[in-house]
Amino acid sequence: MDMIVTPTGKLQGEIQALSSKNYTTRYLLVAALAEGTSTILYPAHSEDSDAIRRCIRDLGAIIEEDEEKIVITGFGRHPFPAKQLNVGNAGAVLRFLMSIASFLPEVTFVNTYPQSLGKRPHDDLIAALQSMGVEVDHNNGRLPITIRGGKPRGGKIQVSGSVSSQFLSSLLFLAPLLDEDSEIEVLNDLKSKVVIGQTLEVMRQAGIVVEASDDLMRYKVPGRQKYLAQTYTVQGDYPGSAAILAAAAVTESDVTVHRLYENSKQGERAVVDVLRAMNVKLTHENAIVHVQGNGKLAAGEFDGDEFTDGVLAMVAAAVFAEGTSRFYNVENLRYKECDRITDYLAELRKAGANVEEKRDEIIVHGRPEGVEGGVEIDAHFDHRVIMALTIVGLRSKQPIRIKEAHHVAKSYPNFFDHLSSLGAKVEWVK
Ligand SMILES: O=C(O)C1=C[C@@H](OP(=O)(O)O)[C@@H](O)[C@H](O)C1
Numbered sequence: 001m002d003m004i005v006t007p008t009g010k011l012q013g014e015i016q017a018l019s020s021k022n023y024t025t026r027y028l029l030v031a032a033l034a035e036g037t038s039t040i041l042y043p044a045h046s047e048d049s050d051a052i053r054r055c056i057r058d059l060g061a062i063i064e065e066d067e068e069k070i071v072i073t074g075f076g077r078h079p080f081p082a083k084q085l086n087v088g089n090a091g092a093v094l095r096f097l098m099s100i101a102s103f104l105p106e107v108t109f110v111n112t113y114p115q116s117l118g119k120r121p122h123d124d125l126i127a128a129l130q131s132m133g134v135e136v137d138h139n140n141g142r143l144p145i146t147i148r149g150g151k152p153r154g155g156k157i158q159v160s161g162s163v164s165s166q167f168l169s170s171l172l173f174l175a176p177l178l179d180e181d182s183e184i185e186v187l188n189d190l191k192s193k194v195v196i197g198q199t200l201e202v203m204r205q206a207g208i209v210v211e212a213s214d215d216l217m218r219y220k221v222p223g224r225q226k227y228l229a230q231t232y233t234v235q236g237d238y239p240g241s242a243a244i245l246a247a248a249a250v251t252e253s254d255v256t257v258h259r260l261y262e263n264s265k266q267g268e269r270a271v272v273d274v275l276r277a278m279n280v281k282l283t284h285e286n287a288i289v290h291v292q293g294n295g296k297l298a299a300g301e302f303d304g305d306e307f308t309d310g311v312l313a314m315v316a317a318a319v320f321a322e323g324t325s326r327f328y329n330v331e332n333l334r335y336k337e338c339d340r341i342t343d344y345l346a347e348l349r350k351a352g353a354n355v356e357e358k359r360d361e362i363i364v365h366g367r368p369e370g371v372e373g374g375v376e377i378d379a380h381f382d383h384r385v386i387m388a389l390t391i392v393g394l395r396s397k398q399p400i401r402i403k404e405a406h407h408v409a410k411s412y413p414n415f416f417d418h419l420s421s422l423g424a425k426v427e428w429v430k
């Protein structure tokens with residue numbers, strides 16, 4: 001399905017933020033790793049959250065759900081020996097489950113998105129698992145991946161953090177279930193470091209003891225621990241909401257988004273400060289962000305690694321700012337659903353934006369007068385590209401058509417319904 005985005009001058013109204021993707025993934029995982037019955041309130045509903053539900057069910061978790069909650073009886077450290085797992089296009093789900101799969105004799109993660117997740121590298125996690133005595137067959141570090149495990153060893157574990165924090169998170173979730181105590185050391189840099197805060201928070205909520213150095217590069221995790229069955233409440237999602245807030249920032253608007261907690265550990269909480277730094281009029285109190293946009297934005301310079309999943313939406317806002325903006329420290333955007341630098345900027349240029357790239361930077365020469373539009377956009381299977389180009393389309397001179405925009409459902413199936421309820425002119429076409 002394609003989406004036609006027609007220029008829209010005004011947005012107005014209130015929405016409830018979607019539920020957090022990253023917390024939903026983590027709570028479902030720790031609930032599956034517990035032996036009792038856990039309840040997760042307000043889980044996200046999206047293709048990625050369906051992917052982890054499907055896989056943990058295949059691994060033996062018993063799941064019941066209604067509108068508001070999921071009740072899960074976990075399998076502890078004894079997953080059912082599934083032969084195949086299909087994680088869809090969900091990178092975090094794949095990486096987290098690769099470690100858990102090391103308890104199984106043989107399981108294959110299949111490649112159902114050869115043009116997206118199928119291109120993403122997992123070498124650093126594969127190397128760490130191999131050092132723990134797990135056999136891994138792979139296609140040059142990519143899917144399909146077969147894990148032959150049984151009894152993964154703890155002890156000293158090293159993992160590179162220069163491509164993705166998900167490799168470290170994955171090993172952290174596994175380590176407490178091992179027979180030995182573990183010491184995990186992160187080699188090279190650690191990108192998306194803030195996300196590790198969410199991993200540690202969730203592990204501790206599940207009763208796990210884990211010691212982390214202040215710089216998050218070294219960990220001590222005692223083995224033979226048990227994840228406790230608990231009740232968890234999923235908070236609102238900043239990365240998805242970032243696109244709504246950016247849409248409000250580039251239009252005349254009066255938009256309120258609820259359920260965005262000020263003290264959240266989501267790095268993308270920083271998008272509120274980014275927009276403020278771009279002179280967008282907004283308030284953030286009592287978990288409510290209220291934007292009163294006038295379409296005027298100022299350029300700025302930002303460390304994008306602090307809000308990795310919010311960068312594309314902030315770049316889209318910067319397309320209409322007065323002056324030149326710079327988003328630096330963003331190289332690992334190249335290893336996401338598409339190359340979120342080269343592929344994304346190609347689509348922005350089609351729409352009329354003036355953008356440049358470096359290996360680890362996005363530079364935007366703002367066009368406050370608006371961009372031309374009137375083009376077809378390739379979504380590159382990337383929900384965040386779809387949301388970002390929608391923001392641009394709202395302020396183009398001519399409508400834009402986003403091909404295969406249904407991939408927005410990876411994280412935010414209601415994105416266009418939410419925008420439409422705020423007055424955006426968006427229409428699905430076959
Ligand atoms: O741990 C997680 O749940 C995630 C970590 C981040 O990935 P990287 O660590 O690869 O940047 C983020 O982009 C992704 O959407 C979710």
Ligand SMILES: C=C(OP(=O)(O)O)C(=O)O
Nearest residue numbers: 089090091092093309336
């Ligand atoms: C990169 C993302 O997800 P994942 O790595 O889980 O596929 C994302 O949600 O933007």
